[in-house]
Amino acid sequence: MHVLKRVQPVLIAILMAAGLLVAPAAAQQAGSSNPTAQAVSEQQLLDELNKIQGRVTIPDRKAATLQQPQGRDYRGFHEGALPWIAGIAVLGILxxxxxxxxxxxxxxxxxxxxxxxxxxxxxxxxxxxxxxxxAFIVLGITGLNFVFGKRLLMPLIGPDAFSTWSIWAKLAHDFVSWAFMLGVLIMLVAWIWDNLPDRYDAHWLKTGGGLFDKSNRTHPPAARFNAGQKLIFWTVVLGGIAMSISGIFLLFPFSYTDINGMQMAQYVHATVGVLMVAIIIAHIYIGTLGMEGAYEAMGSGTVDLNWAKEHHSAWVERQQAKGTIVTRSAPHPAE
Ligand code: HEM
Incomplete structure (x- = not known):
């Protein structure tokens, strides 16, 4: 007992020394005492939080957000995926x-x-x-300038001319958008009834509307609009609504949403926009080069009775039965 009392301070000293030696090694292994490992990396913060955010006293509250990782995803989309989607869609359809x-x-x-x-x-x-x-053509050209201008046009015309053009293009895009919205609204009201599904659609789609028959003998019956035209109509209406809503978010930044909402609006606007451009190119083709007599329908408003019978037989029959067919004198006398 006496001996123990005498060695006690020595034992305590040895244990303390051992503790001092062992503890840092253990702590280092756990990574807690290494000053470098202890420092929280930017990546750890980004993983933990959605944003790196603080507080500001200036009126612009957005300045409180120092880092918003989704911004990098958006930049990746805008600089990487989007030009590819747009390029493949537009060049592909052409x-x-x-x-x-x-x-x-x-x-x-x-x-x-x-x-x-x-x-x-x-x-x-x-x-x-x-x-x-x-309006759509103006919006399409000025919209594609946001995607390809810097890459394709600027090297051709130089930064000064590109800058002047882009300022005007952006202004045109902002203001002409209202004409597009108005146009889509009127078309929606005027044509929605004729674009509801009907009993001719399935057969029209099954026969590809006769588009793939080189002999031009396949003419599936259709009412005022065939199934292909209905697809165009609904693309324009639903795509137009998506473009209008996302566009209004972009026209009035941060008025209705935060930064995440702004990025979402841009994803929708850019993706739907480039896909619509591709689909409308196909529509313009069929309305001009692709179908004899189609352009006159939208140019003068009239078509030849035989054209109507071939392409929209059910529409003609219904009008003839009701006696509502409106005839106009032919611009060129028939042979
Ligand atoms: C230079 C460009 C364009 C030309 C030459 C053109 C031509 C035509 C023609 C000829 C028709 C009538 C087809 C028929 O008689 O059955 C038509 C209908 C229509 N167009 Fe266009 N169009 C053009 C641009 C656009 C654009 C940009 C949009 C919308 C963004 C659009 C939306 C529609 C819709 C919804 C219809 C009714 C459904 C249909 O026939 O497909 N058009 N267009």
Missing amino acids: IVLAIFYFIRGPVRTLARESGVRILRFNTIERFAHWLTAT
């Missing part, structure tokens, strides 16, 4: 249409002109269509 045109050629009307012209689209319908079309 190549497909060119091949289609050279292999199949335009859809022709088999019957000769009857000389009787009937009204297909009235003035309000044509006004709405051309308002939307003109």
Whole structure:
């Protein structure tokens, strides 16, 4: 006992020394005492939090957000995926249409002109269509400038001219968007009834609307709009609504949403926008080069009776039965 009492301080000293030696090693192993390991890395913070955010006393509360990791995802999308999606969609459809045109050629009307012209689209319908079309072309060109301008146009015309053009392009994009929204709204009201599904759609789709029959003999019956046109109509209406809502978010930044919402609006606006451009290129093709007699319907508003019978037989029959067919004198006398 006496001996123990005498060695006690020595034992305590040894244990303390051992503790001092062992503890840092253990702590180091756990990574807690290494000053470098202890420092929280930026990545750890980003993993833990959605944002690195503080407090500010200035009116612009957005300045309190120092880092928002989703911004990097958005930048990755805008600089990486988006130009690819846009390039493949737009170039892809142009190549497909060119091949289609050279292999199949335009859809022709088999019957000769009857000389009787009937009204297909009235003035309000044509006004709405051309308002939307003109606005869409301006929006499409100026919109694609956001995606490709810096890469493709700036090297060609130089930074000064590109800057001037882009300022005007952006202004045009912002203001012309209202004309597009108005046009889509009028088309929606004017044509929604004729674009509801009907009993001709399934057969029309099954036969590809006769588009792939080079002999031009396949003419599945259709009412005022066939299934293909209905797909265009709903693309324009639903795509137009998505573009309008996301566009309004972008026109008035941070008025209705925070930074995450702004990025979401940009994802929607850019993706739907480039896909719509590709689909509308196909529509423009079929309305001009792709189908004989189609352009006149939207140009003068009238079509030849035989054209209407071939492409929209159920529409003609219904009007004839009701006696509501509106004839117009032919611009060119029939042969
Ligand atoms: C230069 C451009 C354009 C041309 C030449 C064109 C031509 C035509 C033609 C000829 C029709 C009537 C087809 C028929 O008689 O059955 C039509 C209808 C229509 N167009 Fe266009 N269009 C153009 C641009 C646009 C744009 C930009 C939009 C919308 C963004 C659009 C939306 C529509 C819709 C919804 C219809 C009714 C459904 C249909 O026929 O597909 N068009 N267009």
